[in-house]
Amino acid sequence: MADSRSKALEFAKQNRGRFLDELKELVAIPSISADSAHKSDIKRASEWLEAKLKALGFENVKSMDTGGHPIVYGDWMKAGAKAPTMLVYGHYDVQPPDPLELWESKPFEAVKKGDYLVGRGTSDMKGQVIASLAAVESALTAGEVPVNIKWMIEGEEEMGSGSMADFIRANSKTFASDFALNPDAGMLAADQPTLTYGLRGLAYFEIHLTGPDKDLHSGYYGGTVRNPGNELARLISGMHDEHNRVTLPGFYDSVRNLDDEERAEFKRVPHASDSDYIRAAGVTELWGEEGYTAFERATARPTLEVNGILCGYTGEGPKTVLPSKAMAKVSCRLVADQSPKQVEQQMMAYVKEHCHPAVKCEVKMISDGDPAISERDSRPMKAMDKALEAIWGKKAIYRREGGTISAVAYMQKILGAECVNTGFGLPDDLIHSPNEHMHLPTWEKGVDALIHFIYNLGET
Amino acid sequence: MADSRSKALEFAKQNRGRFLDELKELVAIPSISADSAHKSDIKRASEWLEAKLKALGFENVKSMDTGGHPIVYGDWMKAGAKAPTMLVYGHYDVQPPDPLELWESKPFEAVKKGDYLVGRGTSDMKGQVIASLAAVESALTAGEVPVNIKWMIEGEEEMGSGSMADFIRANSKTFASDFALNPDAGMLAADQPTLTYGLRGLAYFEIHLTGPDKDLHSGYYGGTVRNPGNELARLISGMHDEHNRVTLPGFYDSVRNLDDEERAEFKRVPHASDSDYIRAAGVTELWGEEGYTAFERATARPTLEVNGILCGYTGEGPKTVLPSKAMAKVSCRLVADQSPKQVEQQMMAYVKEHCHPAVKCEVKMISDGDPAISERDSRPMKAMDKALEAIWGKKAIYRREGGTISAVAYMQKILGAECVNTGFGLPDDLIHSPNEHMHLPTWEKGVDALIHFIYNLGET
Numbered sequence: 001m002a003d004s005r006s007k008a009l010e011f012a013k014q015n016r017g018r019f020l021d022e023l024k025e026l027v028a029i030p031s032i033s034a035d036s037a038h039k040s041d042i043k044r045a046s047e048w049l050e051a052k053l054k055a056l057g058f059e060n061v062k063s064m065d066t067g068g069h070p071i072v073y074g075d076w077m078k079a080g081a082k083a084p085t086m087l088v089y090g091h092y093d094v095q096p097p098d099p100l101e102l103w104e105s106k107p108f109e110a111v112k113k114g115d116y117l118v119g120r121g122t123s124d125m126k127g128q129v130i131a132s133l134a135a136v137e138s139a140l141t142a143g144e145v146p147v148n149i150k151w152m153i154e155g156e157e158e159m160g161s162g163s164m165a166d167f168i169r170a171n172s173k174t175f176a177s178d179f180a181l182n183p184d185a186g187m188l189a190a191d192q193p194t195l196t197y198g199l200r201g202l203a204y205f206e207i208h209l210t211g212p213d214k215d216l217h218s219g220y221y222g223g224t225v226r227n228p229g230n231e232l233a234r235l236i237s238g239m240h241d242e243h244n245r246v247t248l249p250g251f252y253d254s255v256r257n258l259d260d261e262e263r264a265e266f267k268r269v270p271h272a273s274d275s276d277y278i279r280a281a282g283v284t285e286l287w288g289e290e291g292y293t294a295f296e297r298a299t300a301r302p303t304l305e306v307n308g309i310l311c312g313y314t315g316e317g318p319k320t321v322l323p324s325k326a327m328a329k330v331s332c333r334l335v336a337d338q339s340p341k342q343v344e345q346q347m348m349a350y351v352k353e354h355c356h357p358a359v360k361c362e363v364k365m366i367s368d369g370d371p372a373i374s375e376r377d378s379r380p381m382k383a384m385d386k387a388l389e390a391i392w393g394k395k396a397i398y399r400r401e402g403g404t405i406s407a408v409a410y411m412q413k414i415l416g417a418e419c420v421n422t423g424f425g426l427p428d429d430l431i432h433s434p435n436e437h438m439h440l441p442t443w444e445k446g447v448d449a450l451i452h453f454i455y456n457l458g459e460t
Numbered sequence: 461m462a463d464s465r466s467k468a469l470e471f472a473k474q475n476r477g478r479f480l481d482e483l484k485e486l487v488a489i490p491s492i493s494a495d496s497a498h499k500s501d502i503k504r505a506s507e508w509l510e511a512k513l514k515a516l517g518f519e520n521v522k523s524m525d526t527g528g529h530p531i532v533y534g535d536w537m538k539a540g541a542k543a544p545t546m547l548v549y550g551h552y553d554v555q556p557p558d559p560l561e562l563w564e565s566k567p568f569e570a571v572k573k574g575d576y577l578v579g580r581g582t583s584d585m586k587g588q589v590i591a592s593l594a595a596v597e598s599a600l601t602a603g604e605v606p607v608n609i610k611w612m613i614e615g616e617e618e619m620g621s622g623s624m625a626d627f628i629r630a631n632s633k634t635f636a637s638d639f640a641l642n643p644d645a646g647m648l649a650a651d652q653p654t655l656t657y658g659l660r661g662l663a664y665f666e667i668h669l670t671g672p673d674k675d676l677h678s679g680y681y682g683g684t685v686r687n688p689g690n691e692l693a694r695l696i697s698g699m700h701d702e703h704n705r706v707t708l709p710g711f712y713d714s715v716r717n718l719d720d721e722e723r724a725e726f727k728r729v730p731h732a733s734d735s736d737y738i739r740a741a742g743v744t745e746l747w748g749e750e751g752y753t754a755f756e757r758a759t760a761r762p763t764l765e766v767n768g769i770l771c772g773y774t775g776e777g778p779k780t781v782l783p784s785k786a787m788a789k790v791s792c793r794l795v796a797d798q799s800p801k802q803v804e805q806q807m808m809a810y811v812k813e814h815c816h817p818a819v820k821c822e823v824k825m826i827s828d829g830d831p832a833i834s835e836r837d838s839r840p841m842k843a844m845d846k847a848l849e850a851i852w853g854k855k856a857i858y859r860r861e862g863g864t865i866s867a868v869a870y871m872q873k874i875l876g877a878e879c880v881n882t883g884f885g886l887p888d889d890l891i892h893s894p895n896e897h898m899h900l901p902t903w904e905k906g907v908d909a910l911i912h913f914i915y916n917l918g919e920t
Contacts, residue, residue, distance in 0.1 A: 200679065202679075202778075202780070204778040204780070211743065212741045212742050212743050213741075213742030213743070214742060216741055217863070218763075218765045218767060218791060218793065219660065219662075219793060219861075219862045219863030219864060220758060220862045220863060221737075221741055221758060221862075222758065222763040222764075222765045222791075222793045222862065223748045223749060223757040223758055223761060223762075223763030223765070223793070224737050224741065224746055224747070224748050224754040224757055224758050225737070225741045225743045225746055225747050225748075226743070226747040227765050227766055229696070229765075229766030229767075229768070229769055229788075230696060230697070230699075230700065230765070230766050232693070232769075233692070233693040233694075233695075233696035233697040233766065233769075234693075234696075234697040235693075236689070236690060236693035236694075236697075237690070237693040237694040237696075237697035237698075238697075239690075240690065277681075277684050277685070281672045281673075281676055281681055281684065281685045282672050282673030282674060283671065283672050283673075283685045283686070283818060284817070284818050285818045286684055286685055287684070287685055287686040287816075287818065288683045288684050288685075289683060294683075294684040297683040297684055298680060298681060298682065298683055298684050301683060302683075303682040303683030304682075305678045305682045305683070305687050305689075305690070305782050306687055306689030306690050306693065306771065306772065306783070307678060307689075307772050307773055307778070307779060307780060307781050307782070307783070308689070308771055308772035308773040308774045308779070308781070308783070309689055309692075309693075309769045309770065309771040309772065309774070309786065310769065310770060310771075310774035311766065311768055311769040311770075312766065312767050312768035312769065312789070313767055313768040313789060314768040314769070314770035314787070314789070317826065317827070318662075318664040318767070318789070318791065318826050318827035319767060319768070319789075320662070320664070320767060320791060321767050321768070322765050322767070323766070323767070323768070326769065327774070328689075329772070329773060329774070329778070329779075331678060331682075331778065331780060333678065333679060333682045333683070356747075357744070358743060358744050358745045358747065366777065366778050367777070367778035401679075402679045402680045402681070402682060402683075403677070403679030403680060404679060
């Protein structure tokens with residue numbers, strides 16, 4: 001297939017201008033998922049993608065109803081039953097452009113400024129979707145393609161992919177694949193190709209305590225009954241031990257340990273030293289589980305944080321109330337092989353053991369997401385690793401990330417498709433902010449890297 | 461003076477109808493201190509009292525400017541230099557009548573319903589002010605009076621007596637007295653005369669913690685920096701030890717211990733058993749400092765309570781924020797011989813010792829009040845004790861109260877005048893609520909008891 005690879009790379013080179021025009025077209029559709037006023041733009045964006053997939057020769061192309069915004073599907077299965085099937089993930093929705101007055105150009109009219117294309121979605125992630133389409137088009141045009149390809153391009157990522165789990169579950173045959181490609185994971189620097197093989201999961205709780213059945217006067221009742229505010233403080237305070245480890249029973253039991261190779265690799269990550277964390281967070285010193293660097297803790301270790309507390313009177317001045325109720329939002333970031341359900345049970349067990357029975361306690365898990373981890377030496381990962389090195393002349397860094405990308409976890413958990421997470425967005429692309437932009441030389445390299453990736457998948 | 465006493469009691473008996481009319485007149489002035497729309501009513505009420513004091517033969521009668529609402533003063537010093545001087549405290553302001561729709565009669569038109577007079581301020585405390593005036597009028601009319609009398613009737617009690625401390629300090633010579641009478645302290649039941657000899661003080665704090673210098677994403681920073689929410693929880697949680705004692709350093713050092721006599725006396729207080737507290741607070745069991753009953757803890761022991769906590773995101777749904785700031789309102793109720801200043805230093809010391817230096821911590825005392833305690837065997841207390849027994853045929857209960865009455869503490873601390881706290885309001889008078897009322901038979905007994913008190917002061 002060496003010939004096809006060369007042809008494909010040449011095709012991409014010849015068509016860069018057109019690819020960029022296509023990106024501008026897609027950016028021009030203000031497909032803001034969170035704003036119902038843009039529902040017709042969401043439809044236009046999905047239709048634009050349908051048309052594009054059809055033009056590339058994809059079959060069964062459709063905008064599938066998720067109950068929320070549609071997911072664009074299409075497949076090309078002509079590599080044959082013996083070839084692997086790749087599911088390419090993307091999202092066509094974008095964040096709102098506000099605050100508008102901080103934009104130096106119109107957010108939905110992408111303009112080239114030097115090496116950059118400026119506009120909402122250029123980096124996150126219409127640029128990455130177009131790069132993937134461009135690579136696939138180049139390969140399909142060149143001739144032989146060693147992999148079957150399915151697309152799953154959603155319209156709710158910027159809203160939390162709320163419809164996706166049920167949708168994938170209901171359509172698991174349609175999306176059945178051997179592995180997935182997610183080009184939304186960015187890279188650490190323009191000269192540092194990056195593979196993101198681990199993402200943390202989430203178990204987000206609300207804890208509601210009720211002490212006395214009404215607010216009491218602290219002058220008359222102070223010192224006589226359990227104050228749910230004090231009780232909540234005691235509960236939260238006990239969730240970490242003196243080594244800053246989480247005390248929920250069994251919390252670490254299913255945590256996959258970091259191996260030495262991973263830890264050595266993390267040392268290569270730029271701007272991720274403890275002193276970088278101190279500077280970025282605006283603190284004087286760090287905190288966390290003993291025995292790990294900040295980067296390790298933030299990406300590859302499970303953690304527990306208070307996200308919010310509300311109790312009693314919080315307005316101006318003194319009010320001598322002994323409150324009836326106290327509420328905390330507490331969330332855990334999870335790593336492989338934890339599951340939100342397990343952690344929910346651990347939280348229930350902790351609270352049952354530690355909350356005094358005189359205080360009524362209710363725990364609700366209000367959001368959850370599975371952690372995701374991809375084997376670093378799988379065939380697709382090796383194919384991408386080699387592709388990135390071919391273009392950048394440098395080994396990719398294998399990193400884990402602290403956040404949660406729901407789609408990646410769903411593809412892994414529901415479809416059994418481990419995800420190759422990469423991408424060509426850079427840390428300073430101002431995604432979600434005014435003047436979002438994309439670095440064009442990196443984007444062009446990205447298209448070429450994806451072409452190499454496709455052909456590398458055909459090598460044994 | 462036995463003759464004068466009888467004459468005075470007879471005068472009171474003959475004039476009960478008029479005293480009641482005077483109370484109705486005073487109730488008809490809606491002197492709501494918290495509502496600036498009623499500023500002219502505040503003035504009318506103070507002028508009504510001025511006129512009354514002048515009519516009774518008081519001298520130097522005036523409405524004194526406090527910067528806030530005026531304090532009505534007047535003195536009658538004809539008992540002579542050798543006789544003691546009594547300062548009678550009262551307040552002519554009332555709570556707003558809201559919610560108006562729950563009143564069964566007009567709040568500012570006092571009406572007699574059976575044994576009760578219904579209207580805003582009938583019990584708290586225009587009724588008590590009129591009872592005091594009636595007793596003094598009866599004694600002055602009857603002839604010999606063994607005590608010099610000064611009045612200090614304020615117009616800001618329902619707003620927290622904010623102007624009073626500075627005002628008393630600036631006018632300490634005018635108000636100089638040997639002891640004070642506060643008829644605003646109520647009684648435990650219509651058949652149970654009551655002397656309140658202790659009131660708790662207050663030291664009310666806001667604690668503000670700042671961790672990172674901005675809110676962080678818990679996915680990217682969770683587990684790397686001290687979360688001020690967790691830190692606040694740890695701080696609050698550590699403020700009590702395993703015996704539910706307050707851990708601020710030196711907190712109990714200046715606490716005057718309860719003696720056996722007091723504890724035996726408290727057992728006589730009706731509706732104050734631990735099971736009464738459980739029922740009233742709506743809890744399944746009590747909590748508090750080991751070794752004391754709930755009543756003792758709530759009235760005669762210092763306590764610490766969380767009044768409010770606010771941190772991070774407290775709206776609907778999950779927000780994965782690692783908050784920059786956390787705030788708690790925490791207040792201590794104090795008993796003799798603690799002082800708010802001392803406790804402020806103890807709180808500062810606690811926080812300095814326990815708050816990690818990586819978290820910025822600011823503690824502000826936003827409200828304070830001294831505790832007050834009166835000797836139970838002083839001459840005025842004995843005089844009141846005897847007076848109450850003469851009328852009710854029953855020994856008064858000596859109780860302490862958990863709340864704070866600023867005026868009592870100021871009179872004690874600034875003027876050195878210990879206060880005889882009694883009164884004829886009942887626990888079910890609905891003060892501060894719609895349909896506030898006063899029990900007329902108790903009120904009439906109260907007038908007689910105050911007459912006895914005045915004459916008892918003349919006995920050695």
